[in-house]
Amino acid sequence: MAQIISEKEIKVQRDFLYKLKEYTANFCAENGRPPFAHTETYGCQQNENDTERIRGILEEAGYEFTDTADNAELVIYNTCAVRENAEQKVFGRIGILKHIKESRRDMTIALCGCMVQQEHITKKIREVHPQVDLIFGTHALYKLPELLYRTLTEKGAVVDIENSDGKIAEDIPVKRDSDSSAWVSVMYGCNNFCTYCIVPYVRGRERSREPEKIMDEVRALAKSGCTEISLLGQNVNSYGKDLDTDIDFAELLRMVNGIDGVERIRFMTSHPKDLSDRLIDAMAECGKVCRQLHLPFQAGSDKVLADMNRRYTKEQYLSKIEKIKARIPDISLSTDVIVGFPTETNEDFEETLDVLRRVRFDHIFSFIYSRREGTPAARMEFVLSDEQIHKNFNRLLEVQNEIAKQNNEKYVGKIEKVLVEGESKTDKAVLSGRTDTSKIVNFRGGYELIGKYVDVKITEAHTWSLNGELAEK
Ligand code: SAH
Ligand code: SF4
Numbered sequence: 248m249a250q251i252i253s254e255k256e257i258k259v260q261r262d263f264l265y266k267l268k269e270y271t272a273n274f275c276a277e278n279g280r281p282p283f284a285h286t287e288t289y290g291c292q293q294n295e296n297d298t299e300r301i302r303g304i305l306e307e308a309g310y311e312f313t314d315t316a317d318n319a320e321l322v323i324y325n326t327c328a329v330r331e332n333a334e335q336k337v338f339g340r341i342g343i344l345k346h347i348k349e350s351r352r353d354m355t356i357a358l359c360g361c362m363v364q365q366e367h368i369t370k371k372i373r374e375v376h377p378q379v380d381l382i383f384g385t386h387a388l389y390k391l392p393e394l395l396y397r398t399l400t401e402k403g404a405v406v407d408i409e410n411s412d413g414k415i416a417e418d419i420p421v422k423r424d425s426d427s428s429a430w431v432s433v434m435y436g437c438n439n440f441c442t443y444c445i446v447p448y449v450r451g452r453e454r455s456r457e458p459e460k461i462m463d464e465v466r467a468l469a470k471s472g473c474t475e476i477s478l479l480g481q482n483v484n485s486y487g488k489d490l491d492t493d494i495d496f497a498e499l500l501r502m503v504n505g506i507d508g509v510e511r512i513r514f515m516t517s518h519p520k521d522l523s524d525r526l527i528d529a530m531a532e533c534g535k536v537c538r539q540l541h542l543p544f545q546a547g548s549d550k551v552l553a554d555m556n557r558r559y560t561k562e563q564y565l566s567k568i569e570k571i572k573a574r575i576p577d578i579s580l581s582t583d584v585i586v587g588f589p590t591e592t593n594e595d596f597e598e599t600l601d602v603l604r605r606v607r608f609d610h611i612f613s614f615i616y617s618r619r620e621g622t623p624a625a626r627m628e629f630v631l632s633d634e635q636i637h638k639n640f641n642r643l644l645e646v647q648n649e650i651a652k653q654n655n656e657k658y659v660g661k662i663e664k665v666l667v668e669g670e671s672k673t674d675k676a677v678l679s680g681r682t683d684t685s686k687i688v689n690f691r692g693g694y695e696l697i698g699k700y701v702d703v704k705i706t707e708a709h710t711w712s713l714n715g716e717l718a719e720k
């Protein structure tokens with residue numbers, strides 16, 4: 248059973264937070280402004296959620312936030328280790344910071360997250376990038392007040408990548424960007440050990456938060472006006488297995504569904520092998536649970552699935568999809584796909600395309616396999632050349648783009664309820680929001696609509712988004 252980090256340990260951190268407040272107050276007295284902090288997040292929603300907690304701690308400590316590293320006293324990169332390019336990006340960034348820091352000695356550089364939870368990476372950073380002042384892993388996030396205070400007051404780098412597996416830190420301050428949508432972690436870690444994946448090594452074993460803690464967080468969010476809740480975990484269907492309770496993920500969904508003020512509930516990620524009928528029933532029966540499911544299949548060939556240690560076959564996956572479609576006919580499905588797993592042949596890859604054509608996902612996240620040191624797949628020999636893998640990857644995109652566009656065309660002429668998220672990235676006069684099925688909709692409207700639900704008539708379909716206009720009331 249997951250242990251909650253003790254009151255005593257949390258109090259130690261509160262005391263350090265107090266010391267940090269004194270530090271930032273002194274800074275303010277000397278400089279006429281508070282110190283600036285800049286954070287950047289790589290990787291998945293879990294990391295985004297961690298950054299929100301980092302920002303919560305920094306805000307309480309008296310930092311203000313800035314959008315660029317150039318004028319920040321404190322720069323924190325929350326890193327991802329899932330693929331090599333995620334790591335490379337961070338190495339590039341700390342290289343750039345080195346030059347900035349040469350003329351800005353007072354700058355503090357911190358790295359945290361999944362990448363630095365790997366010893367060989369931390370060793371390399373310490374050897375090659377002495378400009379990094381603080382390194383803390385995914386298990387040490389709650390200790391940030393202490394670690395940051397020590398970094399600011401002691402000589403030399405501070406490193407904490409200890410693995411405190413099994414522990415959960417509750418009641419850490421959170422600073423969220425959006426007032427209307429929030430991520431809420433329900434569990435941490437993963438026990439699945441898919442052979443390509445680094446996550447179980449850097450995030451540790453599965454541990455669930457107590458249902459009451461989750462409910463308290465969602466109730467508080469709803470009270471503050473937040474209406475869309477996304478429940479997070481690497482494998483949410485395992486929720487509760489490590490707790491002394493009968494509450495499983497299906498039950499948790501029903502509980503959250505009962506909270507006043509919540510209008511939309513999303514969740515990710517589900518592992519196909521654990522997707523239960525109970526969960527499908529809960530999804531179908533809970534009015535606030537969105538008609539959307541992210542169900543990664545990774546590969547279509549049974550041989551590759553076995554080599555990946557996914558513990559389901561193509562047919563088992565497809566039959567779960569059939570069940571879901573039968574129960575929730577207009578459900579929007581998305582998935583993750585890996586192309587170029589070491590043992591994947593061209594015939595195996597055809598099976599992946601076959602799954603795409605049969606399921607007709609609305610959206611896929613596709614990745615070229617990336618070798619992760621320390622995982623079983625890292626020792627497997629490649630059967631396909633790099634060139635062939637890239638060719639297959641491009642074919643996958645072609646097939647999927649066509650399907651996505653056709654799926655989107657079905658929306659044209661319909662009126663959809665959209666939660667307005669903000670201005671569109673490309674045109675500030677245009678608002679952008681999401682349907683219940685997680686489709687991005689762009690339409691003209693005033694920014695006072697941000698955070699609200701509006702009816703939008705869909706006028707045009709693209710591969711990645713829909714265009715529309717506000718529907719007459
Ligand atoms: N727990 C989630 C997501 C984990 S990481 C799940 O199981 O679905 C997100 C995605 O990254 C995975 O679904 C997988 O498609 C991809 N991924 C993980 N390791 C990878 C690797 N070594 N190379 C390429 N893609 C990888
Ligand atoms: Fe990685 Fe597999 Fe766990 Fe997902 S289920 S985090 S892919 S090991």
Ligand code: F3S
Pocket residue numbers: 289290291292293294326327328329361362445446449450
């Ligand atoms: Fe990356 Fe860690 Fe998420 S490795 S994908 S940030 S759990």
